[in-house]
Amino acid sequence: MYNSFGKRIIDLALTFPALIVLSPIIILVVLAVRIRLGSPVLFRQVRPGLHCNPFTILKFRTMNDECDVKGKVLPDAERLTSLGRFLRATSLDELPELLNVLRGEMSLVGPRPLLSRYTPYFSQRERLRFLVRPGITGLSQVRGRNDLSWKLRLANDVEYVRRCSLALDIQIIFITIWRVITRRGLRVDPGANMLDFDEERKGTRISQPGS
Numbered sequence: 001m002y003n004s005f006g007k008r009i010i011d012l013a014l015t016f017p018a019l020i021v022l023s024p025i026i027i028l029v030v031l032a033v034r035i036r037l038g039s040p041v042l043f044r045q046v047r048p049g050l051h052c053n054p055f056t057i058l059k060f061r062t063m064n065d066e067c068d069v070k071g072k073v074l075p076d077a078e079r080l081t082s083l084g085r086f087l088r089a090t091s092l093d094e095l096p097e098l099l100n101v102l103r104g105e106m107s108l109v110g111p112r113p114l115l116s117r118y119t120p121y122f123s124q125r126e127r128l129r130f131l132v133r134p135g136i137t138g139l140s141q142v143r144g145r146n147d148l149s150w151k152l153r154l155a156n157d158v159e160y161v162r163r164c165s166l167a168l169d170i171q172i173i174f175i176t177i178w179r180v181i182t183r184r185g186l187r188v189d190p191g192a193n194m195l196d197f198d199e200e201r202k203g204t205r206i207s208q209p210g211s
Contacts, residue, residue, distance in 0.1 A: 047113040055105040058096035110135025111157035129157040142175040
């Protein structure tokens with residue numbers, strides 16, 4: 001019942017005030033990104049959401065578009081700017097996701113929306129993460145954030161789906177605020193310390209019904 005109705009009500013009740021309170025910071029970030037990185041200010045990427053339906057996630061840009069001498073885009077770590085590192089370290093790059101919450105594509109709390117190309121590599125149990133809306137923060141974020149292995153992250157996602165409740169969401173939100181303030185478990189470039197999920201599971205692609 002909470003996941004079907006109450007969770008959406010809580011999302012809207014908290015997101016509207018958050019946007020109002022954070023609007024001066026959002027305006028400053030928009031200006032900083034526009035001046036330092038140019039247009040567009042927002043990073044957009046299609047990711048799988050509730051029931052694996054695709055949606056466009058919104059974030060503030062943190063990387064430039066620099067290419068090598070052959071015109072190939074440089075690796076993420078080389079395109080991440082000092083402003084981008086600051087935005088990631090403070091989680092300010094995630095603020096546009098509040099619009100995703102208002103549109104019903106995301107929730108404040110839930111499994112983080114991962115790249116679309118990862119989807120074929122989830123086990124049947126791990127695909128339970130698609131039974132709830134993806135979240136701005138989640139159980140994995142408060143249990144170690146980017147320090148967790150893929151196996152532990154996905155296990156936490158499944159645990160969240162099975163334990164989803166108002167009390168758990170409130171707990172995760174408060175712990176997230178504390179972790180953002182203290183920056184515990186944060187890596188601004190997590191890809192530098194672990195393989196991408198599809199790379200890690202190469203050769204173990206899961207066949208889905210109808211595929």
